[in-house]
Amino acid sequence: MKNTIGVYGLGVMGSNLARNMARNGERVAVYNYTRDLTDAFVSRYAADRIDPHYDLESFVHSLKKPRKILLMVSAGAAVDSVVESLLPLLDSGDVIMDGGNSDFRDSNRRYQALRKRGIHFISVGVSGGEEGALNGPALMPSGDWEAYRQVAPILEKIAARVAGKPCCSYIGPEGSGHYVKMIHNGIEYADMQLIAEAYQFLRERVGLSLGELAEVFRSWNETELKSYLIEITADILSKTDQDTGKPMADVILDKAGQKGTGKWSSQEALNLGVPSTIITEAVFARFLSALKEERVRAEKHLSGPAPSEATWDKEYWIDRVKEALFMGKICAYAQGFYQYKVASESYGWSLNLGEIALIFRGGCIIRADFLNRIYQAFREDGALPNLLLAPYFREKANQYQSSLRQVILKGVEGGLPLPCFSSALSYYDGYRSSRSAANLIQAQRDYFGAHGFERIDRDGLFHAHWLEPDNVTRSVKLK
Numbered sequence: 001m002k003n004t005i006g007v008y009g010l011g012v013m014g015s016n017l018a019r020n021m022a023r024n025g026e027r028v029a030v031y032n033y034t035r036d037l038t039d040a041f042v043s044r045y046a047a048d049r050i051d052p053h054y055d056l057e058s059f060v061h062s063l064k065k066p067r068k069i070l071l072m073v074s075a076g077a078a079v080d081s082v083v084e085s086l087l088p089l090l091d092s093g094d095v096i097m098d099g100g101n102s103d104f105r106d107s108n109r110r111y112q113a114l115r116k117r118g119i120h121f122i123s124v125g126v127s128g129g130e131e132g133a134l135n136g137p138a139l140m141p142s143g144d145w146e147a148y149r150q151v152a153p154i155l156e157k158i159a160a161r162v163a164g165k166p167c168c169s170y171i172g173p174e175g176s177g178h179y180v181k182m183i184h185n186g187i188e189y190a191d192m193q194l195i196a197e198a199y200q201f202l203r204e205r206v207g208l209s210l211g212e213l214a215e216v217f218r219s220w221n222e223t224e225l226k227s228y229l230i231e232i233t234a235d236i237l238s239k240t241d242q243d244t245g246k247p248m249a250d251v252i253l254d255k256a257g258q259k260g261t262g263k264w265s266s267q268e269a270l271n272l273g274v275p276s277t278i279i280t281e282a283v284f285a286r287f288l289s290a291l292k293e294e295r296v297r298a299e300k301h302l303s304g305p306a307p308s309e310a311t312w313d314k315e316y317w318i319d320r321v322k323e324a325l326f327m328g329k330i331c332a333y334a335q336g337f338y339q340y341k342v343a344s345e346s347y348g349w350s351l352n353l354g355e356i357a358l359i360f361r362g363g364c365i366i367r368a369d370f371l372n373r374i375y376q377a378f379r380e381d382g383a384l385p386n387l388l389l390a391p392y393f394r395e396k397a398n399q400y401q402s403s404l405r406q407v408i409l410k411g412v413e414g415g416l417p418l419p420c421f422s423s424a425l426s427y428y429d430g431y432r433s434s435r436s437a438a439n440l441i442q443a444q445r446d447y448f449g450a451h452g453f454e455r456i457d458r459d460g461l462f463h464a465h466w467l468e469p470d471n472v473t474r475s476v477k478l479k
Contacts, residue, residue, distance in 0.1 A: 002064035003029040003051050005154055007072060008082060010037040013126065014072030015045065016133035017099065020158045022049040031059040033073075033082075060089040067094040068151055070124070075102040083110065092118030095147050099124045101261055104182060107175025111143060120147035123174075125181025127364035128160065136160030138364035139168035140184075140356075142177030160363025167362040172349040179268075179343060180356055183336050186265025186279040188366050189258075190332035191229055193282035193420045198325045199233070201407060205414050206317045210247045214238040216318055224396075225326055227368030256286040265339070272346060274339045277427050278332045281419040288417075304415035317410075323403035324421060330397055331424040333374065334387040341385075354378035388431060401428060452478050 006029040007018040014030075018041075021028045031053045032038045042052045053059035060067065067090060073082055079098055086096065096119060098107060107123035114121040125140030126133065139159045141148055148170045159168035171177045202208045202216065217234035221227070239248040262283045269276035288295075337353055344351035357374040361367055377390035387393050404425050411418045430436065442453040443464070452461040455475070464475040 001027060003027040003062050004064055004068070005029070006031065006059055006063050006067070006069040008032075008059075008069055008086075009072035010041045011072060012130050013099070013133045014070075015041055016130060017070065017072065017126075017137075017158065018050060019045055019047070020134055020136070021154065022047050024157045025049070026154055026157075027051065029053055029059055029062045031056060056085060057089060060086065065091065065094070066150065067091070068097070068154070069095070070097045070099050072099050075100045076106070079106070079110070083114070087117065087119070090119055093120070095120040095122060095151055097122040097124050097141070097151060098178075099126045101181065101185075101259065102175070102178050103264060104175035104179040107142075107178045111174045115144075120144055120150075122147055122151060123177040124155070125171075125177045125184065127181060127184055127360075127366075129365065132160065132363045136167070136363045138359050138362060138367070140171050140177040140180045140359060141168065142171040142173060142175060142180075144173070145170065162358075162362040165358065167359050167364070169352075169355045169359055171356070172344075172351055174347075174349070176347070176349045176351065179347075179349075180340065180351070182261050182264050182268070183339055183343075184360065184364065184366060185261035186276065186282075186339075187332055187336040188229075189262035189265075189282040189286070190278045190336075190420060191227075191329060191366055193285050194278075194325055194328040194332065194424075195229055195233055197328075197411075197416075197418045197421050198321050199237075201411055201416060201418070202318065202321055204416060205410060206312045206314055206321075208314065208318075210237050210249060212314075220322055220325075223322070224370060225322065225329075225368075227370075228365060229368075253292065254289055255292050256289045258283070258286050262286070265336075268343070269339055272339065272342050274335075274342050275427065275430075276335045276339050277423045278328070278335055278420050281423040285417075285419050305413060308414065317407075320403040320406050323400040324407040327397060327400040327404045327428075328421055328424040329368075329370075330387065330393050330400075331427050332420070334393070335427065337374065338386055352378075354382075386431070388428070397428065401425070404428075 004026045005021060007014050008031050010030055010032040018028050018030050027049050029051045030041060035054055038052055038054060051062060053062065069086065071079060071082055073079060079100065079102060083096060096114065102123065111121040120143060122141050122143040126137050128137035136159055139155050141155055156166040156168045159166040171180050199213060202213060214234050214237035217230055217237060221230045221234060237249055241248045241251045244251055262279065266276060266280040266283050340351055340353055340356065354375045357371045361371045373392050374387065377387060377392065378384055384390055388397055404421060408418055408421050408425055445451040446453050446463055447466045450463055452463050455462055461478045462475040463478050464473045466473060
């Protein structure tokens with residue numbers, strides 16, 4: 001019997017996706033460029049529906065036509081190399097899927113190049129990590145609709161399910177699936193940093209122990225904050241290190257790693273002119289955390305506020321931080337979904353923002369109850385410009401903005417860095433202000449560079465004669 005799908009790449013994610021497919025009834029051919037991973041996979045996961053291959057040609061020829069191959073290799077040059085090695089063995093109509101964290105521009109390029117060769121290319125954003133790959137990830141596939149229809153029965157079968165609906169849906173053309181995954185990861189960066197700031201404030205300012213913090217996060221997971229990241233934070237804070245007997249959180253070095261997708265989200269926001277400030281601050285916070293040695297030295301030489309002897313009402317501040325955290329999350333998701341909106345318009349993708357929210361409800365790292373609210377907001381108003389203007393989120397923002405201000409003020413008084421809390425509030429205040437200070441910036445640009453400015457009382461672009469001797473300045477309309 002021919003295999004129904006092939007998985008190229010047997011790292012952790014590729015291995016678990018192959019096992020997931022086999023468990024769900026697919027006959028899966030597997031192949032890895034180096035033999036060692038194939039041997040390890042076979043020795044650990046031998047199964048009737050998994051067919052290991054050590055030769056690329058036999059791997060490809062074992063597949064039912066039109067062939068469907070999922071690549072689970074490192075993003076970048078490795079994907080191009082694998083695609084080139086496969087092309088001589090494929091026929092018109094075969095489908096290559098890339099399930100790695102590829103740059104969406106690379107996916108666009110591969111889509112166009114393979115289309116000319118008669119080969120379908122599907123970019124598949126995969127979220128959920130090792131556990132999700134095995135038990136049900138969130139999947140974000142894009143490419144030709146007809147090609148997606150061929151692979152949909154497999155992808156939807158292995159995806160996580162919420163209320164009977166698979167967390168997998170056709171995203172759009174070209175590499176839009178990898179774009180959606182990229183911004184998903186940017187939101188993830190912001191979400192994690194906001195949680196870290198809430199943790200640090202409650203521990204260092206309010207004085208909660210790690211045991212108390214674990215209980216706080218556990219209780220928050222029964223509220224509107226219910227999410228995977230809140231759940232695992234409670235679990236993390238309750239763990240003890242076997243070797244030292246200390247809390248596990250206290251033996252972990254405070255240097256955050258990253259794989260680049262958060263940075264890509266910020267770079268793309270700059271390219272589109274989108275104010276994804278919270279995501280970007282989260283990326284910068286990781287950069288700053290990496291300067292561990294410099295920070296240790298700086299602590300000895302740079303002063304901060306004097307220690308406070310104030311007594312804290314723990315219950316009061318736990319509630320304020322909870323509301324501040326939810327407010328920050330609202331603003332972070334508002335920025336991420338606004339970036340989806342602008343990208344969709346700029347690239348002609350026609351992204352369904354409500355469907356994207358539904359995909360994120362299960363399997364992925366940012367899965368959370370309030371994604372149902374995001375879906376509802378876009379279902380009720382498909383032209384919604386910003387989540388902050390949806391009735392539910394508008395009400396919560398109006399209610400919780402005061403708590404965010406209080407937490408930031410107390411954090412600043414105590415010398416705590418709260419980059420994402422502060423960025424969320426600045427974004428919120430900037431978005432709700434009908435009049436900003438940008439008029440002065442435009443005047444400065446026109447003064448030193450004659451860049452021109454718009455006026456509030458007439459249409460067109462104007463330039464002022466700033467260097468005239470008196471205090472009255474003429475402005476002339478530019479052609």
